[in-house]
Amino acid sequence: MLRLVVCVVLVAVALGQERCESPPQWMSKNFYFSPVQGHVEVVEADYTYDKTNERKSWREVVPEHGSNSTYEYVHRIELYKERKEYTINVKTGECRVYETRFPFYAHDVPVNAQFRGLSYLGSSAVGQGSVQISRWDTRFAFANWDGTFTTAGCIPYHSNHFNASTFGIRLESIVDVVPGINPNEFIPPASCTPGLL
Numbered sequence: 001m002l003r004l005v006v007c008v009v010l011v012a013v014a015l016g017q018e019r020c021e022s023p024p025q026w027m028s029k030n031f032y033f034s035p036v037q038g039h040v041e042v043v044e045a046d047y048t049y050d051k052t053n054e055r056k057s058w059r060e061v062v063p064e065h066g067s068n069s070t071y072e073y074v075h076r077i078e079l080y081k082e083r084k085e086y087t088i089n090v091k092t093g094e095c096r097v098y099e100t101r102f103p104f105y106a107h108d109v110p111v112n113a114q115f116r117g118l119s120y121l122g123s124s125a126v127g128q129g130s131v132q133i134s135r136w137d138t139r140f141a142f143a144n145w146d147g148t149f150t151t152a153g154c155i156p157y158h159s160n161h162f163n164a165s166t167f168g169i170r171l172e173s174i175v176d177v178v179p180g181i182n183p184n185e186f187i188p189p190a191s192c193t194p195g196l197l
Helices: 002-016
Strands: 025-036 039-050 055-063 071-079 084-089 095-099 114-122 130-139 144-150 156-163 168-179
Antiparallel strands (some): 025 039, 025 168, 071 084, 084 095, 114 130, 144 156
C-alpha cells in the first residue's frame, strides 16, 4: 500500500512539472510594481494580451511622481511584429510612438524554465477555498524571470522580471482573466509623434 501511495505522489509531482501554455488571447486586470527614480510605482492596468499576433495593450492608471492622489491615465499599445510602442495620454490625447526595447515575451512557461514546486493560493483545507499553482524560473537574455501559473488551464498569476543593469525590476500580478480580446485595443491614433527614449 505504501508503494502505491508513493507512486501516486510521484506521478502527481511529475504532472505538475510539465510545461504549459496559457490561452493565446485574453484580457485581465494587472497590477505591477516597478521602482522608478528612487520610488516604487504601483500601476493598475486593464490588459489585453494577444500572443497570436504578438501584441499587448495596457490601459494604465499611473500615480504621478510624488503624489498619492493624482493619477495619469495612459494607454500603451505594443505591436511587437512592427517593433512599435504607442503611448497615449488619455486626458490630453497626446500620442508618442517609440521602437520597442525588448522582444515579445509570451505568458507561458518558457521552454528552458525550471520547475520550482506546487503551492496553493488560499487553503487546501477549505472546500473550494484554494487554487493550485505551479512555480517556475529561468533566465532570458534581458532579465531573470520567475512566474506562477494555475495548474488547471495554465492561467498566469505572477510574472516577475529582474535585471538591475538593463531592465530593472518588474513584479506583475494578473487577476480576473477572461478569454478573448477586443481587437480595437490595438489600433493607435492616426497621428502620433515620434518619441525619444
